[in-house]
Amino acid sequence: MPMLLLSRKSVPTPNDFTEVQHALHGREFRAEELPFPEKRLKEYVNAGYVSVRHGIIPLNENIFDLLTGKKKWLCVRCGNREQESFAVCSCARCGSKCVYCRHCLTMGIVRACTKLVTWCGPVPELRLPEDVLIGRPLCHWKGSLSSDQQKAAEALLQALEARESFLIWAVAGAGKTEIIYSALEQQLKKGHRVVLATPRTDVVRELLPRIRAAFPDIPVSGLYAGSKETIPDAPLVISTAHQLIRSANRFDCVFIDEVDAFPYHFDAMLDYAVRKAAKPNAPFIFLTATPPDILKNAYLSGKLRGVMLARRYHGYPLPVPRFQWIGNGAHAACKGWLPYPLSLWLRERITQKRQAFIFVPSIALVHELTELLQRSGYTRIAGVHADDPHRHEKLADFREGRLAALVTTTILERGVTVPGVEVAVFGADDRVFDDRALVQISGRVGRSGDCPRGDVVFFHNGKTLAMIRARRQIEQMNRAGGFK
Ligand SMILES: [Zn+2]
Ligand SMILES: [Zn+2]
Structure with a gap:
């Protein structure tokens, strides 16, 4: 077992370890934006706690690409594989012509010579405010659920106990958000990190005060372009899908609101960002009034657990246009x-x-x-x-x-x-x-x-x-x- 001996030897000192672990966990850094000198990472890389990947890698989608020798690229940060969104620059760092991704350029340039750093070692324990006792109720929402909502909430809890994904197919006005409160509480009590991702900034801004009011003791972070409501390593995050491009291997449970909404539905890159932000085997909970066919069929054929709520919470029909x-x-x-x-x-x-x-x-x-x-x-x-x-x-x-x-x-x-x-x-x-x-x-x-x-x-x-x-x-x- 020479490998094991080597890793044991190179495990870093405890103080340093905690600092690096908390700084890196759940996020993806370009090496140049690390909060400490890159050389400090060496022993962590050797111990297998930190992975370093190239920002842009060759993508050979089929045999024809190999035969023609035409180079195609994939941006590892944002998942971009549209070749028109790549360009070449004379790179001062590596001293050669370097491919870069234009798609995620607003978040800082990712070049072929860029190193992307992520934490893949032991998950740090959540740092919760001192007055949060996990045994106490976390959800302080005082409203009541209709019987349909109640049934949906219970089915969701069961699915999450089994770590299975779930579809909430609910007409607009069925009260989707209230349905997930008990599931959020269940996940937070387990010490899980949870994200509620949505395609739109407006939806994040609408949800943030509601969720904060329902979970007053829990730090809730709001991520959207220009947000001033970001809290590092918050257990509960409300985010646009786009902002998750900077996260990696972070969340134990992912809720996706309005899964079919433009541009989410059409943008494979946002899909990539959400999947990258999730830990392997994290369950996904999809909330939508109009599920895309792929989810609808998975649900109807029994491959995906879920519920359908055809009535609004107040019991009146949907207005017909x-x-x-x-x-x-x-x-x-x-x-x-x-x-x-x-x-x-x-x-x-x-x-x-x-x-x-x-x-x-x-x-x-x-x-x-x-x-x-x-x-x-x-x-x-x-x-x-x-x-x-x-x-x-x-x-x-x-x-x-x-x-x-x-x-x-x-x-x-x-x-x-x-x-x-x-x-x-x-x-x-x-x-x-x-x-x-x-x-x-x-x-x-x-x-x-x-x-x-x-x-x-x-x-x-x-x-x-x-x-x-x-x-x-x-x-x-x-x-x-x-x-x-
Ligand atoms: Zn990119
Ligand atoms: Zn370069």
Whole structure:
């Protein structure tokens, strides 16, 4: 056993060990951003506690690649394998032409000569605040679950006891977040590190205060671009999938909210980031109102454990969208002409003191329509889109009732709950509105028990298959929930 002797000899001193272990665990560093000199790592690498990998490695996907000798690349940090996203630079460090990844460039350059450092030794114990006694209840949420939610929560607990993955297929407004509270508590009590990943910054910002209120004694970290709410090695992390690119081998249990949401659904790299952040064999819990086919089929064929919740927690059916022809509304709006049906709809909402979301297919149209509405005498109207620096303030104004209507792109299609809101989709026949997006948008309406009904209208210039499918799915879920 010469290998074993060697590793025993090279095990580092205890003090140094704890420091390095805590500094490295769960994260992936580029060697140049390590919090201490790289040479201190040598004995840890020899002992097998630290792995060092090249940032970019050759990728030969098939025999043809080998035969032609054409080089393809894989970025080990972000999983990028789109060859257009690689470029070559003259590298000052290695002194040669060096391939680098453009996809994750905003997080610091990863070159072929970059070393990626991760901890793979013993997992450090969580450092919890002193007043947290693991025997005490951790969840302080005072609400109660409906019987459907209760059953789902119990099935989830059982699956996690068996370390198995689980699907929560729940209509918008079924109260998905409350269902997972007991599972979060169970995992935290076991001393596990847990992440709740979601595709969107808005959803992280919406979930963070709710989860913090439910688990007041537990440090909860919020990770999104520009976040100031990061807590190192927090046991509970709410993160955009994108921010997990810096994590590795960290979480014992991974919840993925809105698993089908753009861009998650389409972006293999975010999928890579989430899987890399998880420990091997960590169970995944998927939460969604509109599961992608691969999950739906796995669940229906019994390969994936899960539950389906077809009823909202307050017991009312989902609002069914109605279709209204409006002609080429986008064209009209760009010409400075406000389509009458939209104006009428908005005026009715204002008279009835109901707030409204108006979804539009493009950022340009957000600007055009917002300006046009303001010029036509509507006050308390604002427009938001993903690149809007004031989007969080505007959304806060809307939540607090200072705005009557918000013109928005699909960024607000999910995760955002405003009681009593009603919804119009302006240009619902546009390609950006696929059936999933339209189901999610319709799901914004009637979510609160005080206001369980409301209008959803798709203004269109010709019905699309997506519109028809979306309406059919909503009607099917209502039937599954026992409504006619
Ligand atoms: Zn990359
Ligand atoms: Zn280089």
